[in-house]
Amino acid sequence: MEYQYSNRTNSMKPSIIREILKQMGDPQLISFAGGNPSAEAFPVEEIRRISEELLREDPVGALQYSITEGDPALRQVGEAYLNQQYPIKKEADDLIITSGSQQVMDFLTKLLCNEGDVVATEDPAFLGALNSFRSFGATLVGVQMEEDGVNIAALEAVFTATPKPKLFYTIPNFQNPTGVTTSLAKRKAIYALAKKHGVLILEDNPYGELRIAGQAIAPIKALDQDGLVVYAASLSKILAPGLRVAFCVGPKQLLTKMVVAKQSNDVHTNVWAQRVCQRFLTQCDMQQHLVRLQAIYREKAEYMMAQIDEQLGTQVQYLHPQGGMFLWLTLPAGVNMQTFVKKCLAKKLALVPGNAFFVDDAAPCQSVRVNFSTPSRQQIQAGVAIMAQVLAEMNS
Amino acid sequence: MEYQYSNRTNSMKPSIIREILKQMGDPQLISFAGGNPSAEAFPVEEIRRISEELLREDPVGALQYSITEGDPALRQVGEAYLNQQYPIKKEADDLIITSGSQQVMDFLTKLLCNEGDVVATEDPAFLGALNSFRSFGATLVGVQMEEDGVNIAALEAVFTATPKPKLFYTIPNFQNPTGVTTSLAKRKAIYALAKKHGVLILEDNPYGELRIAGQAIAPIKALDQDGLVVYAASLSKILAPGLRVAFCVGPKQLLTKMVVAKQSNDVHTNVWAQRVCQRFLTQCDMQQHLVRLQAIYREKAEYMMAQIDEQLGTQVQYLHPQGGMFLWLTLPAGVNMQTFVKKCLAKKLALVPGNAFFVDDAAPCQSVRVNFSTPSRQQIQAGVAIMAQVLAEMNS
Numbered sequence: 001m002e003y004q005y006s007n008r009t010n011s012m013k014p015s016i017i018r019e020i021l022k023q024m025g026d027p028q029l030i031s032f033a034g035g036n037p038s039a040e041a042f043p044v045e046e047i048r049r050i051s052e053e054l055l056r057e058d059p060v061g062a063l064q065y066s067i068t069e070g071d072p073a074l075r076q077v078g079e080a081y082l083n084q085q086y087p088i089k090k091e092a093d094d095l096i097i098t099s100g101s102q103q104v105m106d107f108l109t110k111l112l113c114n115e116g117d118v119v120a121t122e123d124p125a126f127l128g129a130l131n132s133f134r135s136f137g138a139t140l141v142g143v144q145m146e147e148d149g150v151n152i153a154a155l156e157a158v159f160t161a162t163p164k165p166k167l168f169y170t171i172p173n174f175q176n177p178t179g180v181t182t183s184l185a186k187r188k189a190i191y192a193l194a195k196k197h198g199v200l201i202l203e204d205n206p207y208g209e210l211r212i213a214g215q216a217i218a219p220i221k222a223l224d225q226d227g228l229v230v231y232a233a234s235l236s237k238i239l240a241p242g243l244r245v246a247f248c249v250g251p252k253q254l255l256t257k258m259v260v261a262k263q264s265n266d267v268h269t270n271v272w273a274q275r276v277c278q279r280f281l282t283q284c285d286m287q288q289h290l291v292r293l294q295a296i297y298r299e300k301a302e303y304m305m306a307q308i309d310e311q312l313g314t315q316v317q318y319l320h321p322q323g324g325m326f327l328w329l330t331l332p333a334g335v336n337m338q339t340f341v342k343k344c345l346a347k348k349l350a351l352v353p354g355n356a357f358f359v360d361d362a363a364p365c366q367s368v369r370v371n372f373s374t375p376s377r378q379q380i381q382a383g384v385a386i387m388a389q390v391l392a393e394m395n396s
Numbered sequence: 397m398e399y400q401y402s403n404r405t406n407s408m409k410p411s412i413i414r415e416i417l418k419q420m421g422d423p424q425l426i427s428f429a430g431g432n433p434s435a436e437a438f439p440v441e442e443i444r445r446i447s448e449e450l451l452r453e454d455p456v457g458a459l460q461y462s463i464t465e466g467d468p469a470l471r472q473v474g475e476a477y478l479n480q481q482y483p484i485k486k487e488a489d490d491l492i493i494t495s496g497s498q499q500v501m502d503f504l505t506k507l508l509c510n511e512g513d514v515v516a517t518e519d520p521a522f523l524g525a526l527n528s529f530r531s532f533g534a535t536l537v538g539v540q541m542e543e544d545g546v547n548i549a550a551l552e553a554v555f556t557a558t559p560k561p562k563l564f565y566t567i568p569n570f571q572n573p574t575g576v577t578t579s580l581a582k583r584k585a586i587y588a589l590a591k592k593h594g595v596l597i598l599e600d601n602p603y604g605e606l607r608i609a610g611q612a613i614a615p616i617k618a619l620d621q622d623g624l625v626v627y628a629a630s631l632s633k634i635l636a637p638g639l640r641v642a643f644c645v646g647p648k649q650l651l652t653k654m655v656v657a658k659q660s661n662d663v664h665t666n667v668w669a670q671r672v673c674q675r676f677l678t679q680c681d682m683q684q685h686l687v688r689l690q691a692i693y694r695e696k697a698e699y700m701m702a703q704i705d706e707q708l709g710t711q712v713q714y715l716h717p718q719g720g721m722f723l724w725l726t727l728p729a730g731v732n733m734q735t736f737v738k739k740c741l742a743k744k745l746a747l748v749p750g751n752a753f754f755v756d757d758a759a760p761c762q763s764v765r766v767n768f769s770t771p772s773r774q775q776i777q778a779g780v781a782i783m784a785q786v787l788a789e790m791n792s
Contacts, residue, residue: 103661
């Protein structure tokens with residue numbers, strides 16, 4: 001039979017990263033391509049203990065159907081957790097549980113975008129988000145990233161263009177893939193522009209707690225007095241991604257509709273996982289856990305930067321990220337980036353070609369994304385050595 | 397701020413059932429409204445033991461990111477499980493894991509339907525499926541249900557109308573809400589018509605293993621030699637719905653695209669839950685477990701039918717279902733069904749008004765859906781007594 005797909009299906013793209021990762025059965029392959037938390041970062045003992053406890057105390061509750069909005073106790077403790085440092089959830093907001101924050105991208109696009117509607121995004125940006133927008137036939141318009149966040153003049157040009165974007169997508173902390181942290185001044189400027197032009201902001205903050213340098217900066221959501229910001233906070237990077245649990249905070253009216261979208265998608269998020277998260281946030285010292293994670297990632301990031309400085313020297317350029325999981329390496333002008341990535345893969349080092357993260361992924365690009373959270377010290381050393389070797393070959 | 401929604405958002409409907417269930421904090425309320433498995437049906441001991449085992453043996457594997465298609469071991473054991481009695485998954489098919497079979501409805505509609513495209517469905521039908529179709533702006537066309545499945549002449553008329561439906565939705569075993577089992581002759585006729593007219597079939601089989609009378613009948617998917625059937629098999633009703641794990645079997649080409657849709661929605665299904673299911677299907681005696689479930693539901697169904705016969709007598713009409721979780725009660729001609737439901741609710745019995753399950757939910761309807769899987773014997777007796785009382789009041 002010949003299948004007749006919807007128009008939007010033609011604009012769907014599989015994630016190049018997840019395609020790369022699927023090939024990775026080879027145990028000799030070093031991956032700088034993924035974005036997985038370090039295995040040592042998982043609070044295994046606590047999750048094991050909590051799981052046993054909750055399956056002993058209320059197994060039926062953990063196994064039965066639940067409500068779409070999420071486990072009431074988790075929503076409550078999630079609100080307290082998110083509002084600790086900054087006022088994220090206001091009176092006019094609601095907080096719901098989603099199966100990872102990827103669902104927030106998907107549902108929000110479904111709610112807002114007809115085919116051809118514009119979504120503005122940092123450019124480059126998180127590929128998974130771009131693919132969610134594309135999967136509903138949205139037209140992506142990129143706004144150039146600078147070292148302290150998007151170019152504000154370019155953002156205003158996009159906000160005043162016709163058609164006006166339905167939303168603007170941003171990761172203000174340690175952006176994926178660039179590692180850029182948006183300055184407070186730019187966060188304020190983004191909010192002011194969104195308010196002036198009536199554009200919704202989707203603020204994605206998966207890495208915010210993984211700060212390894214510098215001072216915390218208020219989320220854009222903390223500035224929101226106008227119901228302009230939908231805020232996604234994932235537990236994937238700070239507890240465990242296999243759980244698929246995230247918080248979405250946003251204007252009540254919007255979230256009521258998001259609940260309907262979720263109802264007809266997965267009904268509700270896995271209950272065991274919600275309760276594990278609820279008990280972890282209630283019983284465990286999250287601050288202490290985060291200090292441990294920050295130490296792990298600081299050490300990995302610094303080791304990778306030291307290795308790059310030592311082995312690649314001034315051949316490559318990169319920004320020192322204040323957190324997150326990635327470095328964004330820019331290769332020398334004469335080096336073909338795609339060839340570099342292929343040659344590294346032939347020597348068993350996986351990297352993601354930087355063009356994958358751009359709205360126009362066919363445009364020329366000199367950068368690669370390098371993950372430092374997953375590989376071991378030994379793998380970091382060996383992987384950077386492969387990059388040095390390939391660069392030497394390509395320069396000779 | 398005033399939010400500008402997409403066109404499809406206007407066609408989204410919240411589930412009336414889930415709205416009813418949310419109100420049910422009242423412990424005195426008896427619910428015949430839900431579709432929850434009986435709490436005693438959960439294999440609590442096994443799940444507890446398996447969970448401890450897998451969090452001890454490979455905690456990192458259970459907590460880390462995984463692949464969108466689903467846990468490879470679960471996909472393998474799932475295939476063996478589904479193919480035990482009938483050839484469900486053929487060479488040309490793939491099998492993926494979804495977060496409940498509700499996701500299959502959602503993703504398949506996303507892949508196939510532009511706004512306004514037609515989805516043909518049994519009428520009445522499972523509300524969650526109708527709401528998924530509606531949420532993408534599909535136009536629903538209902539095909540009248542009879543005691544042995546849809547009216548075949550009506551189905552052919554729908555298949556030959558313009559525009560041709562993108563898919564036909566059916567629950568052949570113990571349909572929700574009517575309890576109807578589609579006969580083998582009608583399954584063959586449905587398949588032949590779908591083949592003749594090139595319409596995809598979405599066969600939903602959440603209740604198939606919960607047979608309490610009669611003989612098993614081959615699924616439509618077992619007849620499929622032409623890549624015409626997408627088959628959804630959930631573990632929600634036979635293991636536990638809180639896990640959110642289901643199997644989707646269908647033509648490889650279609651499922652490759654479904655994986656892309658899932659990637660940009662929830663990335664993958666909760667890994668712990670997938671591994672619990674994998675180990676349950678591997679280590680435990682599923683046949684024995686199902687025999688236990690069938691006994692539980694047979695006893696509940698028979699008790700409810702006996703109570704109805706005793707307390708309501710010939711005032712109501714219903715079909716004896718061969719399995720599943722529901723009775724479809726038709727009230728006497730003179731009784732206003734909506735008033736009946738409201739009066740029952742005032743006496744603390746929740747029922748779902750039958751019109752909720754129809755494509756045209758504003759059309760007159762004399763039926764209510766009654767769930768027998770969740771209430772206890774005592775609640776069944778008391779709930780039927782409330783119905784009898786309300787009928788007596790309304791007749792007097």
